[in-house]
Structure formats: structure tokens, C-alpha cells
Amino acid sequence: MTSLVTRALVAAGHEVTVVRAESPHLLAREAHDFHAAAIPWTESNVVADLATQADSIIYQIGNSFEMHQGCLDWIGKLPGTVCLHDFYLGHLFYEWAQAHRDLADEAIRTWYGEEVQTRFFSHSNGEDFLEDTRDAAPMTEWICSLARGVITHSSWAISRVLSSCPGPVHVVPLAYDAPQHLAAPGNMDHEAFRILTIGHVNPNKRIGSVVQAIGDSALLRERAVYHVVGKIQPETEAELTALAERHSVRLVMSGEVDDNTLAQAVRQSDVISCLRWPSLEAASASAIEAMLYGKPIIVTDTGFYSEIPDFCAMKIDPYTEVANIRSALEALCTDQGLRARLGDEAHRWANDTFRADKYAQRLVEVAIQARQTGPVASAVNYIFDQMSRWGGTNSLLRLNCTTEPLQSLCDRMTPGSQLSNPMS
Secondary structure (H helix, E strand, C coil): CHHHHHHHHHHCCCCCEEEECCCHHHCCCCCCCCCCEEEECCCHHHHHHHHHHCCCCEEEECCCHHHHHHHHHHHCCCCCEEEECECCCHHHHHHHHCCCHHHHHHHHHHHHCHHHHHHCCCCCCHHHHHHHHHHHCCCHHHHHHCCCEEEECCCCCHHHHHHHCCCCEEECCCCCCCCCCCCCCCCCCCCCEEEEEECCCCHHHCHHHHHHHHHCCHHHHHHEEEEEECCCCHHHHHHHHHHHHHCCCEEEEEECCCHHHHHHHHHHCCEEEECCCCCCECCCHHHHHHHHCCCCEEEECCHHHHCCCHHHCEEECHHHHHHHHHHHHHHHHHCHHHHHHHHHHHHHHHHHHCCHHHHHHHHHHHHHHHCCHHHHHHHHHHHHHHHHHCCCCHHHHCCHHHHHHHHHHHHHHCCCCECCCCCC
16 A cells, blocks of 8 residues: 555655664565655664654554554654554554553543453463454554644544544545456356455454355355465364354465465455454455455455445445355345446445555645644644643543643644545
């Protein structure tokens, strides 16, 4: 996504330098083609010098510490506009907190209170951590409070961004492409009905529910081949294999693959399962890519996926999940015309919506607006610091009589947010 937008910015005449933000052990990997210079975030003097010359600083941030460690290192020192890829940042925050525990505890208390702070780091496994923190402490506010402005890619959880970002907040569809979609022969095996899930295999992709839905249908047991492509832990693979055997489902798991193999898997599929529960993303790259390839998709009717037009996807109620998946897959299996119509409509809509040139144009506009946030944020912070020195407690400083005059100041001095849904 960053490479697409950077190339669009360069094509529009802007000068761009990319600072790679991956954890140090990943910086040796080959980078994408940005059509611009790229340097590692660890070259502190170079980054600082470039920042003094820059008109705008842009951060791409999502729920992965390994991919965004450098952003967290610099955003406190060089505030800028954040492109927010996930409305849940608990895993990013948890890993960052390992080296910044005091600051982390303070951030949790500030945004979510003492009780949440005392239990945040106490969970024994990842599933319990996610279940407890996704609503109580998603850490969205933590990142957005450090930003001068925010672009995010859907509006379903925008309230947390609005409550914490001191500058403009805009919803802009994610920039994405499917570069190999034109050479798409499709599924040449007319006997098999090929279902595909792509991405890191974890519980929220609902792979087990798809297996159960296939197993509950005589039609699907006979016709369907379920292909799962993505990183998978051995114990997860063993559990899903056993589940498929119990339900007489043909399940093929390929693990991680290269780009060409992934593109081939997408082309050969009849339908792509983009189910997510719970949904944590501001937008789903896999769903967008599937639509750009002209593939029919099934999605959970929640979050970003609810904002996809109904004529582009079959939507699954998460509370009657298995039965809904079964009926959707049976309809798609027996009606080739339905598959073609959904895929064609999805391709047309996605191709017009998720465009890098549109994203780059909006990014420049928001970055210019966000530059006005700096002086306002500095003024507000100065006032709060002064009141704190006079003895003001956190509870006092949060009273309406304190915050409302400062909010009025911010409203007069900073441009408004634009929250209309550009995908609908």
C-alpha cells in the first residue's frame, strides 16, 4: 500500500523519502519499489535531518510491532499524520510496552482507567488477551493522541479516533491493487468448487466454521475443495486437519507461499472466504484484492465488511455463522451466473474505489491541514501543564468546565474532520 501511494505521490510531482519502520532484524529484507529513496529508521541523524526539511511527516501504523517499531520510536519526537490501518492496536502496544512499561501503564490508566491497567498484562494466552482488550483497551486512542491528523480506511470504529486525535480525521479508502488480475484463467476444473482463505491462519478467520459448513452439506462435501494459504502454527494445522477429517471435507493447507503462487491460488478459486470475527481492521487488504481479481467473496457482516456494498459480497451473520456460510456456499456452488455477477460488480466497484492516485491526493490535503494542529496542540499542552503545576489533578482537568473552552479553541484553529463514508 505504501509503495503504491508513494509512487502516486512521486508521479504527481512530490518529493518523497521513505523511512522503513520494520524491526531491525527485518530491515535486511528486500523492500518494495517506492520510486523514491528508502532509509532505515535506525539512521537517527539522517532521519532527523530529513524531518527538518520535510513539509509533512506521514506514519503508516497497524497492529504489528515488527512492521511498525520505527514509527513508535519516532512519532513522539516527530509528530505527523497517521494512516491508521487497524482500529485495534493491542498487540502493537503490548510488544512496545516490554521496553517501556512505566509509560505503557500510564497510557492505559489515562485512557481506560486503573482497573484495566492492573489486568492488561496478566493474561495467560493470546485469545484471552484479545477478548479482554479489544473493547476495553484497544489502544487506538494512544496512537491517535500522538498524531497531528489521521487518515483511516473505514468509519465503523471512528469514535475512538475522534475522541483522541487533536487534528483532522478523514476516512479514505485503502489504496490497493491486484497487478496480476488481467491474466486470470480461473478454475479450469469444472467438477471441483474451489473455496480459498488467505492470510495468517488464526481463529478470527473462521476457517473451522467454513469446514463445519462444508461438512454439513452433502453438496459441498462432494464438490468443494477448501484451500487455505498463509502462515500457520503446527498445532493449528493439526486441529484443522482433524476437524476436516471428522467432517469428510477436502482441506488443503499450503502455508506461506510466494506472490506468484498466491496469485495463482486466487485465480483458480471460485469463491474467497474473507470472514473475520471479531473484526479488527480498518480495511481488509485480502477482501479488496479478491474483489480486484473479480472474485465473489463471503464476508462477516461487521466492521469494514459491512461497508462493502451488498451487490459486491455475500454477508454472513456472525451469530448464525455456520448455517449462513453453508447457504451462501451452496448458492455460489450451484449458480455460476451468481458467481460471475458478484465478481464483476465487485471488480468494478473496487477498481474505482481503492485507488492510489485518489489516496495520494487526499493524503496531501490532510497533511496540509494537520500542519495547523501542531501550534494548537502545543498551546493546549502548555495550558494543561500550567494547570498541573497549580495543583490540577487528572480528574479536575477532565471536567467539562476545563475541556470545553479548550475544545472551542481547537475547533476555531483547526480544520474539521470529514467522516462521510466514501465507500458507500
